[in-house]
Amino acid sequence: MNMHNPAHPGEILKELVIEPLxxxxxxxxxxxxxxxxxxxxxxxxxxxxTPEMAxxxxxxFGKPNAAHWLRLQNAFDIWQTxxxxxxxxxxxxxxxxxx
Numbered sequence: 262m263n264m265h266n267p268a269h270p271g272e273i274l275k276e277l278v279i280e281p282l283x284x285x286x287x288x289x290x291x292x293x294x295x296x297x298x299x300x301x302x303x304x305x306x307x308x309x310x311t312p313e314m315a316x317x318x319x320x321x322f323g324k325p326n327a328a329h330w331l332r333l334q335n336a337f338d339i340w341q342t343x344x345x346x347x348x349x350x351x352x353x354x355x356x357x358x359x360x
């Protein structure tokens with residue numbers, strides 16, 4: 262299944278959580294217990310949603326839960342990596358299946 266270019270989870274966080282709540286990056290970072298710089302990196306697509314960050318988001322905002330944030334990050338990461346498919350050097354195993 263070919264997937265389209267998924268949005269970075271930081272972009273989703275910004276547009277669907279931070280902006281509707283009219284939070285500043287400083288306010289949101291304070292509630293999340295992280296630095297403004299760390300949150301800014303995520304919101305500006307220069308940082309990833311880690312398992313710890315996903316849990317912090319769940320604790321601070323409730324829904325969506327931590328697993329959802331990690332699925333978004335995983336989809337983004339896989340798509341980005343597939344764009345470099347030709348650069349990845351792998352020799353596949355030839356596995357024979359017994360009948």
